[in-house]
Structure formats: C-alpha cells, structure tokens
Amino acid sequence: MQFNLDVLKINCAEETKRVTQFVTEQVAKGYRRKGVVVGLSGGIDSAVMCALAVEAVGKDKVVGLILPERESNPVSSQYAVSHAKELGIEFREIDITPTVDSVASYSQRDEFIRKLIPGYTPGCKYNITLPTDLLDRASFNFYVLQVKLPDGTLEKKRLNLEEFRTITSFANIKIRSRMIHLYAEAERRNLIVAGTTNRTEFILGDFCKYGDGGTDIEALAHLYKNQIYQLADHLAVVSEIIDRAPSPDTFSLPVNDQEFFFRIPFDKLDFLLYAWEHQVPVEQTSKVLDISDEAVKRAFKDFASKNHATAHLRVPAYSLDGDVS
C-alpha cells in the first residue's frame, strides 16, 4: 500500500469539476429544484460548499443563511457575511435564539450547569472538552465541563454519562434548529439543502443526526478536512475563514475541533484516518508521520471506537428491510 505525505493531495480543478457536476445533477435531475441553500457558519466547510454550489449552478441560484444564536462567536457571522459578499450570492442572517429557546430554554440549561458547577451564573462562558493528547498517551474519551467564572477562574468538572448526554442534547438543539430554518427556506423557494460534512467528520461521527446531518446532498463527504483546505485555496475562500481554527461554535467558551472531538492535531489527523481506512500497517504509518507505533495504535483504536459508536448516524433509519435509504 502506497502511503506518504502526498496521499491526500488532490487535483483541485478536477475535484471542483467532479463536485459541481454532482451538485448540478442533484439540483436538476435528482431533486428537480431551482437551486441550493447552504448554512454559512463562518467555517471552512460551509465556505467551500457554498463556493462549489456557485460554481455549479451560478450565484443567482445559491442562497446563504447565516444562523447564529446568542452564544455564537460574533466573528463567525462576520466571516460568513464577508464570504457571501465575495461570492455575490443572496444571503440573510437569522437569529435562531428564539427557535432554540422554544425547544429547551437557555435558563433550563443554565440551571443544569449550575447544579454541576455552583459558581456558574447565566452569562458565564462554558464548553466541554476531551483530553487532546491522544498521540502522547492512552486515555478514554471523557468530557470535562469548563466554566469561566465571573472572577475569571476556570472551573472544571468531569461529566458522567447522564450529564454528558444532557449537555449534548442542549447543544444539538442549536444544530437542529439550523436544519429547521434551512428547510423552511428550501421548501419555500424550491431549493435543496446542501450539507457541509467532510469525510473526517463523517467517518468518525462528528455531526448531528437531523442537525448538520439533515440535508439533501453531502457533496463534501468524500473529502478529508485536509482536502477541504486545498479546495478552499483553489476557490479563493476569504483568508479569515481559512486561517481560523476549526470549531463547532456551539459553546459560549471557544473550543476547537481537536479539543471537542478529534483529540489529534489536524496536521496528523487525516493522514492517520486515511491509513486506518486503507489498512496501512502501523509501522509504515508511524515512519511516514514520524510518530511512535504506540501513538498510531492509539489513534487507530480511537477511530474504530468512534466509527463503531456512531454507525447509527450514518443510516437514515433502520427498518425490517435494513436501512430506509
């Protein structure tokens, strides 16, 4: 098996052609709609997807929705607007705070966090993180709630399963609220909803079923994050978006994707994932990436565990005939 630091390199012009052809076909023949709506998060994936949609069907048939809620990082909307303007597409910003609040209120969530960390008061910033140093040491995936208290100190608490599930369910309401707004727009204007999940997220399960995973097409799901960056350069995505660290932007205290989910630095993650998917031997992988065999084994184990634990996200629903797809 050929494995080197060039394995993820793509021909961006060809890849753009391939994806745009797919998008065009899906709009015109698959769904028979008039265009595409993309949720613009201010991150790299949605920026690339939107640029590809413009290449595919033209800027007049692409709508960008910017969907912040009250805990979103304000620069996310700012970058999304700047990218939409650069592309020349129609875009609109909708504050989804009332939608989120109508399902499970922020005050209910605040109360729950206060039970875990009594110093928490509404307005305190918080996030949840995993240990980020999987390549350096073995440890399980346990989440820690971090709250920045009014005096500036950071208080932490390890979450048990019930606490983790509760906080995740609150966070996923935000993501699913965006899906509702995207589909409202798509139905009203006869558009398809284009997803923005990349292969790294898809294989490891870093997306929310019926949230950012609730879409009509997933035109990036075959591309590793590393390849999304290559396309971003090729498509001249605005530099603020390319340069910012990937983040779920779901929690008020900033957290990047490595801390929130992947546990492995981005310069190694996709190469390791490629090696795991293509059954590249551990010794060959460690040599090419200049890391220990043990580090590679830990990464492979974590991939297998995450892929197995999130298998249900990748099928629409099970039925007696298998999955309903």
Next chain:
Amino acid sequence: MSNIDTIREFVVENFLFGDSAQLTDEMSFLENGIIDSTGILEMITFLEENYKVKIDDDELVPENLDSLMNISAFLDKKLDGMSVPKEEGK
C-alpha cells in the same frame, strides 16, 4: 459474589443484553466493540457508586478499565488503598 463477577454481570446486562457467551475476562472492551467510549462513562459511574471509590481523571486509562480483569485488578488496588496505574508521564 467476587468483584469480577459483579462487573461481568453489569457488562452483560448493560452492554451485551444478557448474552454472556462472547465475553472473556481478558477481552478488550473497546477493541471488541463490547463497550464504546460513552459506555466507559457508564462503567465509571457504576464503579464509583457501587464500590464507593473516587476514580481520578488520570486513572481513566485502558490499563485500568478496558477488560474485566483490568477493572478487577484496578478495583482491588483502589479498595486496598494501593497505588494504581496512571497516565504516562504522571
């Protein structure tokens, strides 16, 4: 009932839906898909509540928790107040 039997019963009931045939004492939970990463959190709560022990973050390593035998040995040491394996470098 010995510790290992109590933990086996917990694993079989909660993760294998009563099917104990596939579980051996040495089998890695994660490698064999018996318990996933969220299941480990469930196991930690069970151990802390059932045995009244406090498991520190740096004790959450496969060497302590990734098989019936590892958990049993880990628990024996915790309950005896002995030192237990912690994450590398600590």
